[in-house]
Amino acid sequence: MRAAVAVVAALAVLGLVGCFWYASLVPGTYDMAAMGYADYGGGTPVEHDHTAGMSVADLKGPSGTPDVAVTLTAREEGAKYTLNGTTPGPEIRAEQGQLIQVTLVNESVPDGVTLHWHGVDVPNGEDGVAGITQDAVPRGRSFVYRFVARAAGTYWYHSHQVSHEQVKNGLFGALVITPRGSRTADQVALVHTYEGKRTVNGVPGTSGMSSTHLRVINTDAGPIRIWVSGTTFQVAAIDGHDVNEPPSVADRAVLVTAGARVDLRLAGPGRVDVGGGAAVTATGISPVPLPAETVDFLAYGKNAPLGFDPSRADRDFRYDIGRRFGFLDGRPGMWWTVNGHLFPDVPMFMVRTGDVVRMTLHNGSGEVHPMHLHGHHVVVLSRNGVAAGGSPWWVDSLDVNDGETYEIAFVADNPGIWADHCHNLEHVPEGLVVHLAYAGVRSSFQVGGPTGNTPE
Template identity: 55%
Template sequence: MSRSRLRLLLACLAALAIVIPLAWMWQASLVPATYSVMDMGTLDYGGGPEPAAGAMDHGSSGDMGDMGDMGDMDMAGMEHGATTSVADLVTKADGPPDVAVDLVAAQGEVTLASGRKVPGYTLNGTSPGPQIDARQGDLVEVTVRNESVTDGMTLHWHGVDVPNADDGVAGVTQDAVAVGEEHTYRFVAEQAGTYWYHSHQVSHEQVIGGLFGALVVHPARGSRNAADSDTVEAMAVAHTYSGTRTLNGEEGDVPFVAEPGQRVRVRVVNTDNGPTQVWAGGPYVVRAVDGYDLVEPTPVTDRSVTLTGGARLDIEVAVPDDGSAVRLHVGGATALVLGPEGSVAPEVTQPTEKLDLLSYGSPADLPFDVSDPDRTFDYDIGRRPGFLDGRPGLWWTVNGKMFPDVPMYVVREGDVVVMRIHNGTSEDHPMHLHGHHAVVLSRDGVAATGSPWWVDSLAVDPDETYEIAFVADNPGLWMDHCHNLPHAKEGLVAHLMYEGVDTPYRVGGALENQPE
C-alpha cells in the first residue's frame, strides 16, 4: 500500500473514531415525539426500600425511542401495573367554593403603567393577572379559559401544596388547555401565606411574557397569626417585561398610602428567573419566607435580603412618625414608597451586607425527626457539552447525566426525606420542589441555627451545597426543577415520584404538552 493511501486510510479511521461516537451520542439523546415522564432516567430509591419485583418496572432513556411508535397508549399503566392515577388525586371537599374566580388567558400585548406596550400574555386583560385572595381553610375554585394562547396554557399554584391533579403541569398532571377550552382547579387553601400562580406550559416563554398573578392566603380569623388592626398589607410583585423592571406592573417608584407610625406587611413576590435584593430605608423585619412565618424574627438594618426566582418574602416596615415615607427596594430599579399621600422617601443605597436566613430568628423544634431519614437523595447540578434531543450545546446535568437520563426520586407516603443539593456550576439556581415545603438543615456543612427556614424555592449559589428535609405527605408525581425557567428548558429538571402513582398524561403528542 502506498504512503498516500495509508495516510488516507488513517485519516478516514480517525474521522470515523470521531463521527461514530458523536452519531451514537446524537441518537441516544433523541426524545420521542410523545412520552411519559415516568419512563425517563433511572429510579433512585435514596437508600430506602424498593417495591416488590414487577410492581414498578421502569423504562429507561434507552427505551424511550421505542415509545415513539406507541402513540397515546398508556405505556406507563402497562409497565407499572395497577396504580393510582394523578388525575384521581383531587380535593375531597364537596359543596360550593368559598372563593370562585374566572380567568381568561390571552396572547397579544401587555400595556405597562407608562403606556408602553410589549408583547406578552394577560389574564382578564392585565398582567399581572388578578390577585386571588382566600382565607386559610377556604375551598378555592378557579376556572381558566384559553381565549388565544396559541401554544396552550395551564395554571400552576406556586408554593401551594395542592393535590397533585391540580398542580397544573402540562404533560405531567394535566393536558395543556387549548384555545377555546377551559379547565377548573379546585383546592383547599390550607397554609396561610404569600404565593403566586403561573403557566406551566412553555413556561420559559409564558411566565416571562406575563402569564401569572399573585395568590394570598390570609390566616384564619382569630388564629394566632392573624394580622392585628395596626398592620396593613401591601403587594410588591416584581417582574421584568422586555427588559423593564416593574412592581405590580408599574415602573419606578410605586406609592402605597399608609399613616405615620403604621406597620405595613409587604408581600414581595419575585416572578423573574434570577434573584433580586430587597432592602428598606429603615429597620424592617422578615416575617415569613415562602408562606411560612419565622420564629421571633428581629429588626434588620443596613442589610439586604436575597429573594430568589419564584420565592416570596413577607417584610414588615414601620412608616416614620414624622409624616415622611420609607422606601422598600425590590432590586435597584423599583421601590415601594410607604407613607402618607404625597409624602417623600429619601433615597437609600443598597447595603453591602446581606441577611443570612440560616441564622436569623430563633430555633424551634421540627415536626419530624431528621436524624434517621427514610430516604437520602443527591441532586448534583453540573454542566457539560453534548446533545439534548439531537441539539448540540452546553447543557445542564443532574448527577452527571443529561436529560432525559435524570434521576426519578422515589418515595413512599410518610417517608422523611433528606436531599443534598450541590451546585457545581458558575451560575446560581433557584431550585423549586412542587407539592412540598422543605426545611433547610445546613449550608456548606454549617447547620441552621435560626428559625426553621422553610422553602419551596431555594437559591443555590455556585459551589454551594444545601441539605434540606421534608416529609413525603402529598402523593403524586412532582417536578423538582430550576426556576430559572430557561435552565429547566435546557435540562435542569427531575421528578419526585410516589410509589403506586402513575400519570395518564404525556409530554408532546397531539396536544403538544411542553411543561417547560
C-alpha cells in the same frame, strides 16, 4: 496506508458522535414518569411501574360549593399574554381553610395554557403542569382547579406550559391566603421585569405604600435584593412560612430568589427598593444605597421544633448540578447535568408516602440556580457544612449559588409526580429538571404529541 488509518479513525469518531446523538433523542410523545432511571436514595426499592397504580388525575381537590370562585381568561395580546385583560393577572385572596375554585379559560393563547399554584401544596392533580398533571388547555377550552387554602401565606400562580416564555410575557399573578379571621392590612409587591423594565405590580418606577406589611413576590428568572430605607424591619415570613421570633433588622438587604416570597413588617413608614429603579415607598422617605450585607436566613430568628427527625431519614438523595458539552434531543451544546447525566437520562427520585427525605443539593455548574420542588416545602439543614441555627428555614424556592452545597429535608406527605427544577425557567428546556415520584402513582398524560404539552 496512513490515509486508510485516518479514514478509519474519522469514521470511528463519527460513529461515536452518531451514537451519542441518537441516544440523546427524545421521543415526540412520552410519559415523563417513565423517563430517566429510578433513584431510591439508599432506601428500600419501591415499585416503579408507570403504567399501574393511582392516576394523578384522581388526586384532586374536594367537591362542594367554593368559598372563593374566580374565572381567569388567558389571552395573547401582541407580544404579551394577559389574564382577564391584565398582566399581572388579578390578585386572588382567600382565608385559611376556604375552598378555592379557579376556572381557567383559554381564549387565544396558541400553545395552550395551565396554572401552577407556586408554593401551595395542592393535590397533585391540581398542580397545573402540562403533560404530567393535566393536558394544556387549548384555545376555546377551559379547566377548573379546586383546592383548600390550608396554609396562610404569600404565594403566586403562573402558567406551566411553555413556561419560560409564558411567565416571562405575562401569565402570572399573586395568591394571598390570610389567617382565618385576620383583619391585618397588607400590600402585595409583585416584582416582574417586562422588556428590561423592572416593575411592581406591573408599574415601573415608584409605587405608593399603603401598609407596613409588605408581601414581596419575585416572578423573575433570577434573584433580586431588596432593602428598606427610613425604618427598621422584620422578615416575618419566607415562602409562606412564618419566621419564629424574627429580630428587627437595619442596614441589611434581603435576597429573594426566583419564585420566592418574603413578608416584611416595617416598624414605621419606609421605602422598600426592589432594584432596577423600582420601589414601594411612603411619602417623604429618601432612599439609601443597597446595603453591603444581606440577612442570613440560616441564622435568622429563633430555633423551634421541626415536627420530624431528619436524622432518621428513609431516603437520602443527591441532586448535583453541573454543566458539560453533549447532545440534548439531538442538539449539540453546553447543557445542564444532574448527577453527571444529561436529560432525559436523569434520576427519578422515588419515595413512599410517609418517608422522611433528606437531599443534598450541590451546584458546580458555574451559575446560580433557584431550585423549586413542587407540592412540598423543605427545611434547610445546612449550607456548606454549617448547620442551620435560627428559625426553621422552610422554603419551596432555594437560591443555590455556584460552589454551594445545601442539605434539606422534608416529609413525603403529598402523593403524586412532582417537578423539581430550576426556576430560572430558561434552564429547564436546557435539561435542569427532575421529578419526585411516589410509589403507586402514575401519570395519565403525555408530553408532546397531539396535546402539545410542553411543561417547561
